[in-house]
Amino acid sequence: MRESLVRAAFQLFLERGFEQTTIDDIVSLAGVGRRSFFRYFPSKEDVVFPDHEGALQGMTAFLREAPADGDPVAQACDASRLVLAMYAADPLFSVQRYRLTREVPGLRAHELSVVWRYERALAEHLRERGADRSDGALRADVVAAAVVAAHNHALRSWLRAGGEGDVDAAMDEALGYVARAFSPAGPSAAPASAVPADGAHPRQDPDEQVVVLVARKGAPLWQVVRDVEGALGQ
Amino acid sequence: MRESLVRAAFQLFLERGFEQTTIDDIVSLAGVGRRSFFRYFPSKEDVVFPDHEGALQGMTAFLREAPADGDPVAQACDASRLVLAMYAADPLFSVQRYRLTREVPGLRAHELSVVWRYERALAEHLRERGADRSDGALRADVVAAAVVAAHNHALRSWLRAGGEGDVDAAMDEALGYVARAFSPAGPSAAPASAVPADGAHPRQDPDEQVVVLVARKGAPLWQVVRDVEGALGQ
DNA sequence: TAATCGAGGGTACTGAGTGCCATATGGGTG
DNA sequence: CACCCATATGGCACTCAGTACCCTCGATTA
Numbered sequence: 324m325r326e327s328l329v330r331a332a333f334q335l336f337l338e339r340g341f342e343q344t345t346i347d348d349i350v351s352l353a354g355v356g357r358r359s360f361f362r363y364f365p366s367k368e369d370v371v372f373p374d375h376e377g378a379l380q381g382m383t384a385f386l387r388e389a390p391a392d393g394d395p396v397a398q399a400c401d402a403s404r405l406v407l408a409m410y411a412a413d414p415l416f417s418v419q420r421y422r423l424t425r426e427v428p429g430l431r432a433h434e435l436s437v438v439w440r441y442e443r444a445l446a447e448h449l450r451e452r453g454a455d456r457s458d459g460a461l462r463a464d465v466v467a468a469a470v471v472a473a474h475n476h477a478l479r480s481w482l483r484a485g486g487e488g489d490v491d492a493a494m495d496e497a498l499g500y501v502a503r504a505f506s507p508a509g510p511s512a513a514p515a516s517a518v519p520a521d522g523a524h525p526r527q528d529p530d531e532q533v534v535v536l537v538a539r540k541g542a543p544l545w546q547v548v549r550d551v552e553g554a555l556g557q
Numbered sequence: 558m559r560e561s562l563v564r565a566a567f568q569l570f571l572e573r574g575f576e577q578t579t580i581d582d583i584v585s586l587a588g589v590g591r592r593s594f595f596r597y598f599p600s601k602e603d604v605v606f607p608d609h610e611g612a613l614q615g616m617t618a619f620l621r622e623a624p625a626d627g628d629p630v631a632q633a634c635d636a637s638r639l640v641l642a643m644y645a646a647d648p649l650f651s652v653q654r655y656r657l658t659r660e661v662p663g664l665r666a667h668e669l670s671v672v673w674r675y676e677r678a679l680a681e682h683l684r685e686r687g688a689d690r691s692d693g694a695l696r697a698d699v700v701a702a703a704v705v706a707a708h709n710h711a712l713r714s715w716l717r718a719g720g721e722g723d724v725d726a727a728m729d730e731a732l733g734y735v736a737r738a739f740s741p742a743g744p745s746a747a748p749a750s751a752v753p754a755d756g757a758h759p760r761q762d763p764d765e766q767v768v769v770l771v772a773r774k775g776a777p778l779w780q781v782v783r784d785v786e787g788a789l790g791q
Numbered sequence: 792t793a794a795t796c797g798a799g800g801g802t803a804c805t806g807a808g809t810g811c812c813a814t815a816t817g818g819g820t821g
Numbered sequence: 822c823a824c825c826c827a828t829a830t831g832g833c834a835c836t837c838a839g840t841a842c843c844c845t846c847g848a849t850t851a
Contacts, residue, residue: 324799345837356800361839428670435669436662461710461731465738468706469699476698497695504699504738558829579806590831595808 325363325373327353332370337419341371341427368433371420375437378409382441386448395452396466396505399445400498403474406441407494410478414486421482442471466505473497559597559607561587566604571653575605575661602667605654609671612643616675620682629686630700630739633679634732637708640675641728644712648720655716676705700739707731 331353335344346367350357364370382402389398410417424430449463456462477493565587569578580601584591598604616636623632644651658664683697690696711727 346839347837358801358840359799362799365839367838431673432666432670435673436666439665439669458730458734461707461734464710465703465706465731465735468702472699472702473695476695496692497699500692500695501699580808581806592809592832593830596830599808601807 324355324359328355328360328363329370329373333416333419336371336423341423341430366433368430371423371430372434372437374409378406379437379440379444381405383444386444389448389452391452395449396470396502398452399449399467399470400502402445402448403441403470403498404494407474407478407490410482411490418482418486421479438471438475442467445470462505466501469501469505470498473501558589558593562589562594562597563604563607567650567653570605570657575657575664600667602664605657605664606668606671608643612640613671613674613678615639617678620678623682623686625686629683630704630736632686633683633701633704634736636679636682637675637704637732638728641708641712641724644716645724652716652720655713672705672709676701679704696739700735703735703739704732707735 328349332344332349335348335352346357346360349370350360360370364373382405385402385405386398389395424434446463446467449466450460453459453463474494474497477490477497480493481488481490562583566578566583569582569586580591580594583604584594594604598607616639619636619639620632623629658668680697680701683700684694687693687697708728708731711724711731714727715722715724
């Protein structure tokens with residue numbers, strides 16, 4: 324029933340537009356009563372996002388079950404990957420929906436409230452798990468927004484490309500950018516403070532799988548690259 | 558006319574609720590024709606945000622006139638202060654509106670699309686002014702989202718407190734947090750001045766500026782070099 | 792067999808938003 | 822003064838989303 328309504332709705336939305344399609348058009352094509360539409364979808368917009376309610380519940384469940392001693396930021400990133408996986412599971416559908424939401428203001432507004440709920444779920448998780456910090460609430464809001472923005476950036480470039488290419492790679496880069504921006508201030512990445520600042524020399528920490536490089540700002544690029552090569556070369 | 562419609566609408570929204578108030582109620586209280594309402598506000602929700610269209614145009618004008626050699630992130634922060642000033646100019650109105658939008662889902666959704674337009678304006682500015690960076694588009698999206706989240710965090714705590722207290726101080730702290738995370742030197746070098754002092758660590762000295770780069774050990778060389786270029790270049 | 796229950800259908804209603812036309816009002820020109 | 826024109830406003834009728842209420846039908850159970 325849900326499935327047939329979604330199929331009928333998308334067929335009409337794509338061939339004549341969202342606003343040019345009425346609920347009566349949809350239910351008559353699907354062969355069901357008009358009243359039944361609103362049993363399955365609270366509004367006309369919701370039929371375009373039939374899987375988000377489930378994805379949101381999946382995300383909250385994932386965050387609830389996340390280990391308490393893990394990195395909350397990394398958990399938030401993983402949670403956003405869950406949502407991405409929902410999109411990637413049906414590229415054709417996702418691309419068609421993307422083109423719809425880009426053009427119809429009402430659908431864009433509806434998507435914003437959907438995404439807002441994801442962001443609130445992430446922020447709440449970050450706030451609860453990072454309550455020991457002094458500015459925990461602010462950090463939670465900002466990091467959640469950054470994670471969602473990175474997710475949207477990766478997702479939308481993939482959708483713009485018609486669902487071709489490697490979403491996960493783009494997602495890795497986008498989330499990596501956020502993680503780099505916010506993780507050094509985290510409890511697990513303290514060793515940056517042990518590096519002397521009086522020269523350009525890489526330092527390698529065998530436990531943390533990161534390379535910390537310190538360079539003077541005016542240092543020639545070739546020299547820095549040589550040092551980076553030496554540090555990464557393994 | 559606009560003013561009388563807004564006054565009548567808010568009086569009714571506050572005394573009997575948003576959804577319990579019809580357009581006819583508003584226009585009969587304001588003493589104007591029903592058709593005139595939709596001449597001034599495209600929807601019932603818009604009457605709750607009568608000043609956002611102007612604020613959005615003010616923000617885009619501010620960003621357009623911003624000096625090309627300035628720090629785009631700082632300009633984005635200043636642009637968000639403009640919006641905050643609009644809220645702070647009428648605390649009573651802002652607090653009443655906040656309580657409305659918190660309770661009415663339709664108003665929350667509408668506010669989200671308003672805020673989304675601010676965020677897009679910021680992201681576009683950051684993308685244009687930071688086009689030289691390699692991952693400029695991603696950075697623009699993430700920084701814009703972070704600035705908006707910081708703005709909302711400061712604004713909402715002030716609104717929750719009933720409009721009492723120092724908004725600007727909260728805004729300084731929130732934007733300062735974002736600015737530290739995304740300082741001009743780039744994501745890799747950002748935390749250099751923000752690392753808590755639990756040992757000897759590099760300090761940002763105006764004479765001898767130091768760049769701290771953190772990279773995952775398995776990271777491809779080109780990616781690291783790209784970050785180094787970004788950090789050293791500016 | 793009777794009672795119940797849940798899924799779906801039908802009908803009538805409210806209210807937001809739109810298109811079209813009528814009506815002022817006010818300023819300028821002959 | 823008469824006329825014209827642009828703009829602001831009011832009125833009317835219409836579409837359509839969303840809701841309340843009640844109906845039917847089939848399956849299960851006492």
